[in-house]
Amino acid sequence: MRDDLNSYLMQNYRRQDFCPSRGKGCWLYDREKNKYLDGLSGIAVNTLGHSHKKLVKAISGQARNLIHVSNLYEIQSQEQLAKRLARLTGLDKAFFCNSGLEANEAALKIARKFGLEQGIKKPKIIVFENAFHGRSFATMSASSGKKNKSMFGDAISGFIRVPINDLKAIQSVEAKYSNIAAVMLEPIQGEGGINISKNIVLKQIRKLCTSNNWLLIFDEVQCGVGRTGKWFAFQKAGIKPDILTLAKGLGSGVPIGALLVKKPYAKILGPGDHGSTFGGNPLAMQAGLTTLEVIDEEKLLKNAKDRGEQILKSLRSELKGYPDILSVRGIGLMIGIEFKTDCSKISKLALENGLLINVTNSNVIRILPPLIITDKEVEMLISKLITSIKTFLKNE
Ligand SMILES: Cc1ncc(COP(=O)(O)O)c(C=O)c1O
Structure with a gap:
């Protein structure tokens, strides 16, 4: 990623070191053809995922x-x-x-x-x-x-x-x-x-x-x-x-x-x-x-409800008993995981695991996948996210 000296852009965003060049469904690809699951939808924007026909x-x-x-x-x-x-x-x-x-x-x-x-x-x-x-x-x-x-x-x-x-x-x-x-x-x-x-x-x-x-x-x-x-x-x-x-x-x-x-x-x-x-x-x-x-x-209202419940249920069971996690909450495909303290570093760890999410208000992981996400993709999202959270908690 270009630093201030080498960029013509104003530096008003805190960007991740990731440059997607193509998207299909719930997935984004970089120039090296690495694959990332989009759990954020451009912050609640890509309702139909990427390149919907x-x-x-x-x-x-x-x-x-x-x-x-x-x-x-x-x-x-x-x-x-x-x-x-x-x-x-x-x-x-x-x-x-x-x-x-x-x-x-x-x-x-x-x-x-x-x-x-x-x-x-x-x-x-x-x-x-x-x-x-x-x-x-x-x-x-x-x-x-x-x-x-x-x-x-x-x-x-x-x-x-x-x-x-x-x-x-x-x-x-x-x-x-x-x-x-x-x-x-x-x-x-x-x-x-x-x-x-x-x-x-x-x-x-x-x-x-x-x-x-x-x-x-x-x-x-x-x-x-x-x-x-x-x-x-x-x-x-x-x-x-x-x-x-x-x-x-x-x-x-x-x-x-x-x-x-x-x-x-x-x-x-x-x-x-x-x-x-x-x-x-x-x-x-x-x-x-x-x-x-x-x-x-495509009956995406029902999908948002069902996949949302699937995410909440999995997260609640996987994250039970972690004292650093205060709450897992959400409705449909708008889900947050609240930590006791700053957890901003998790976005980078998730990216390294091929998952896009973000942290808002410094201590809440925000999950906003496209409404087309499938149950299999939800399983992948959960697995990548839990790995990232565990790495974060181990390193803290
Ligand atoms: C609830 C809400 N209102 C307004 C805005 C501002 O929208 P925009 O960035 O399109 O101006 C946002 C953006 O995150 C939002 O979440």
Whole structure:
């Protein structure tokens, strides 16, 4: 890997010494043709694995026909994908962009404007500890993590932070403030360490939002689009947010972001209030439509659920009795193993064993394989991972 002196790239990523040159299914290959099992999917992106035939055909066909036209013109595939997402989510209208932070930025703009339209002078948004919503100024301010924020000067104000699964904390905010416009949360926190919101708490938050006229925004950028074994994580709690943001897995590798909203709030952003040059381009729309089609055709929701249970069961039995491991948790193919202390070194050890995973929040191994992973591949994943964990624990 090139060091700073020999690279034209800015050094803003901590990269592993690995250069994949080809991918097929759940596997990546380097230039020496070594094979690696992808247990991370480009951080929850490659829903259909690598080089899925149907996706390749759809996007190459689209590229031959039309890649980009401006949002100044009608793009029929936007209507198709919006309709499909509306049917799946039970929400009504869509806005398309290119990434998770952009979808969240749009959600935050809607929340603030909604508050102002209610006559709230300085609308505030309730957010959560360990949340991650992106790296723009607004989404970074909505996210947890003091270190990143302070190095860029003043954050955007207007966020009130509470712990997850702590209804009392939200109730005390409710009692103290009269200028809340929205609550924004990840039903399962990804970057924060696979922290799962309890269904019962989500239901209570829904009730609080409805009774106070606060918008409920779910950021499903990482946990949405089938990863949990349901189309969307909110469906597990049997409630519906007012706004839902998606990205990562929706395009199976082609950049895309989406915001879905209930009809009454769709008019908050009118012509010229918000937009994106690339958002909703025909290539991305084709990737989104094909991803959803294949999830259906190949019954990937069921596979995510079954393979997820297989991973959890194996990990829990293999890792029982290790005092350094605090918890093995997850839903579907979004799984975390929490260590007592920093376990970042495990990603490198796993790579040496031909497995891609990562460590988030410094002490949680994160497993996010493609939704197409088979039971045999899960067995290989477990074997490689357990070997890496044991080596790590022996060397500590
Ligand atoms: C829950 C969540 N929201 C937002 C983002 C930001 O997405 P992007 O990197 O596409 O801007 C991420 C990225 O990890 C995420 O996990």
